[in-house]
Amino acid sequence: MIKLIMAPLEGVTDKTFRSCYYDHFPGLNAALTPFLPIPDGVKRVPLRNLKQVALPSESPVHEIPQLLVSEPSAFLIAGRALERAGYREVNWNLGCPSRGVIRKGKGSGLMPHTDHILEILDAVLPELNINLSMKIRLGLESRDECFRLLPRLREYPISGLTLHPRLGTQMYSGSVDLDGFEKALELYGKPICYNGDIRSPGDFRSLKARFPQVEEWMIGRGLLADPFLAQKILSEVSFPDIGVNADEGADIAEPVIHPLTHREVRDFIDDLLKRMKGQFQREIALINYLKGILLFTFELESMPSEFRKELLSLKTLKEWEKFRYKIYEYFDSQ
Ligand SMILES: Cc1cc2nc3c(=O)[nH]c(=O)nc-3n(C[C@H](O)[C@H](O)[C@H](O)COP(=O)(O)O)c2cc1C
Structure with a gap:
């Protein structure tokens, strides 16, 4: 096993x-x-x-x-x-x-x-x-x-x-x-x-x-x-x-045979943000947490340097709302 x-x-x-x-x-x-x-x-x-x-x-x-x-x-x-x-x-x-x-x-x-x-x-x-x-x-x-x-x-x-x-x-x-x-x-x-x-x-x-x-x-x-x-x-x-x-192996309800789609990335990030919101008193702390996660997940560690710079410069949820569509586009272009 x-x-x-x-x-x-x-x-x-x-x-x-x-x-x-x-x-x-x-x-x-x-x-x-x-x-x-x-x-x-x-x-x-x-x-x-x-x-x-x-x-x-x-x-x-x-x-x-x-x-x-x-x-x-x-x-x-x-x-x-x-x-x-x-x-x-x-x-x-x-x-x-x-x-x-x-x-x-x-x-x-x-x-x-x-x-x-x-x-x-x-x-x-x-x-x-x-x-x-x-x-x-x-x-x-x-x-x-x-x-x-x-x-x-x-x-x-x-x-x-x-x-x-x-x-x-x-x-x-x-x-x-x-x-x-x-x-x-x-x-x-x-x-x-x-x-x-x-x-x-x-x-x-x-x-x-x-x-x-x-x-x-x-x-x-x-x-x-x-x-x-x-x-x-x-x-x-x-x-x-x-x-x-x-x-x-472990039980797999529905085996995944397609590459990860931007929808799956989006659903995960949206869900994670929803669950995290109550845990940070300051917006900047939530954004920093999100940046840390994104640098490790979804192969984003190999993102182009300009894109990484923009991610690292985010300070508010409003900025994140605009930026996240770029992540999805980037993801679809891979
Ligand atoms: C950012 C980061 C944090 C880690 N934190 C821990 C930890 O708390 N406890 C631990 O035993 N190992 C920790 N590790 C080591 C990992 O559990 C693992 O042993 C290491 O990354 C090698 O496995 P991988 O190549 O599959 O990532 C950490 C590694 C990284 C990169």
Whole structure:
């Protein structure tokens, strides 16, 4: 069974975006939420943090909250709060490459410290009554960090492991290290969810051919650039040559076999704006949010520079109303 999971993209795939996305573009089995930052020494987790994640009863797609923590007590306080609120799983972020996060010894800043990672798990796992999964990189500076960790991590009862085969120092660019991923699979000896640079059904096909044992696939930027990507992977394409049938995927009510139309783009953006309006007190904040989303979605990242400049200069909803027709025209001209 192929399982497709939305990767967390902080600042983009927030709760409102995700729920709007699921309604317009089906095909996902689960979504990992952007990290909830949990400060060291925290005494309780504010309710507004938990509200960023849909409860199992609220969403058609299973959402897994992610924590950015490096201290057992903060981890447990947040984990127990999630447990009380009804979540069944919590994910631990060991991949964030931001300098500020690494400086605090969190995210990929933890990867060089195998003993510390395992000490945290020793303290947290016996006390937590919900599943704990992890999302890691190959390392902060060297893939040896991951190769040291995995043979020991395999002894721990974590519920899942996702590996983005880049180093923290690479941020999100440079090539993914598929040889490193292969070695990680060998060293861990248990299932690993693959994440990184799946942008087309062809990318999925070649990765699945190389790693036939992998069943869970996490996709971030590719799902935004082409919101039909999950459906294309699951329904347009079957992979008899590598032993995958389309009906192994998630339920797809109506397979999409046409390229994305401007109407679908418009409906999604209009719906998202409607859902977002109540959440921003200032118009400019809403416009800035929209700009951030648009730079990632619908292949607009490769828009001509003049067009991008105009988008970035928008300040009011009135200006947006005029500009949006240009987006649709641009879209139809592609
Ligand atoms: C803007 C942005 C925000 C991200 N935020 C998170 C995050 O909150 N938690 C996390 O584990 N990874 C985060 N990531 C990493 C992605 O989840 C993913 O691992 C990475 O983009 C590679 O997958 P992709 O090539 O399919 O996008 C972020 C990436 C980007 C570009």
